[in-house]
Amino acid sequence: MMASEKAKELAAKQKAELKAAKLAKKNSNNPADWPWYRQLWQTYKVTADVDPKLNLYVILAFVGAVVVFTVIGIIFQPWWMWLLLGITAGITADLYILMERAKKATFIRYAGQPGSAEVAFGMLDKKKWTYTAALTATRQLDVVHRVVGPPGIVLVSEGQPGxxxxxxxxxxxxxxxxxxxxxxxxxxxxxxEGQVPLDGLNKYLAKLPKKLAPAQLNDVKARLKALDAVRPRVPLPRGPMPTMKGAARAMRGR
Structure with a gap:
């Protein structure tokens, strides 16, 4: 009897904890906790604030796809099947446009801010690249970052070159x-002159000649830990960055 009561108490406790966790996730301000459709909507809102042409491109892409597929359907029949394909193609085109415009909007939003290079670093392939933001900085917030990848060690500087x-x-x-x-x-x-703009930094890094194999990269990272162990981190002002995770999931057909 006592064992049965303890089991019920444990089940009730677990149920309450699960409910509390769901509620906390629902009310979370962390985009990683949001469902994909909320992330997608947030991405759209943030991008539209910076990119006034977003709505125009989205509407034209959707309407254009529907019209083209509908015309094909009228010719080849059945028209309703082609209409559905047109709607699907329009949604896919809109998601692609949103992703690309969101990237550009992110660059525009953070351009000129100290530490903005981190926006570009975040768009690199995480399986091949790692980065350490703000290795060192001046009082004027000129900053040097480090990126480690197939080309070797890349030190990226921000600020007045002199x-x-x-x-x-x-x-x-x-x-x-x-x-x-x-x-x-x-x-x-x-x-x-001679500098790489923020919106082209990730592509510039990705195109650098490859010099190191994956095994060599691991060795380099291990050696750099010794250097970082005696280095104080430099704090940089940061703000919440718009997430594109929801849009990416939607494009993969979650």
Missing amino acids: RVKALVSAEVKKHEQVAYGVPVLTVSMGDG
């Missing part, structure tokens, strides 16, 4: 000493 030059040179020496024989590259992010 001020950040000394920081970059010092970091190059430190990394060459710790990761001897590994290419240490430098990239200046910005809109000036």
Whole structure:
């Protein structure tokens, strides 16, 4: 009898905990806890605030797809099947447009802010690349980041080139000493001559010549831990970034 009562109490407790967890997730401000449709809606709202042409592109893509497939259906029949295909194609086109415009809107939203290079780093293939934001910085918030991937070690600087030059040179020496024989590259992010703009940074990094195999990358990361162990982290002002996770899931047909 006592065992039965304890089992009931345990079941009731587990049920209450599960209910509380669901409620907390429902009211969470973390986009990772949101269902895909809420993430998708949030992505749309944030993108539309920055990109006034988004609605026009979305409407034209959807209507265009429906019209084209409907015309095909009238010719080949049955028209209703082609209409459904047109609606599906229109939704798919809209999701693709939203994804691409959301990326551009993210770059526009964070351009010029200290640490904005992290937006581009987040769009790299996480299986091949890792990054450490704000290795060092000046009082004017000129920043040097580190990205590690197939090309080797890439030090990405933000800020006025003249001020950040000394920081970059010092970091190059430190990394060459710790990761001897590994290419240490430098990239200046910005809109000036010889710089790589924020919206092209991830593509620029991905196109760099590959020098290291996966096994070598693991060795490099292990050696860099020793360097990072004696380095204080530099805090940067950050804000909530719009998530594109929901749109990506929708495009995969969740």
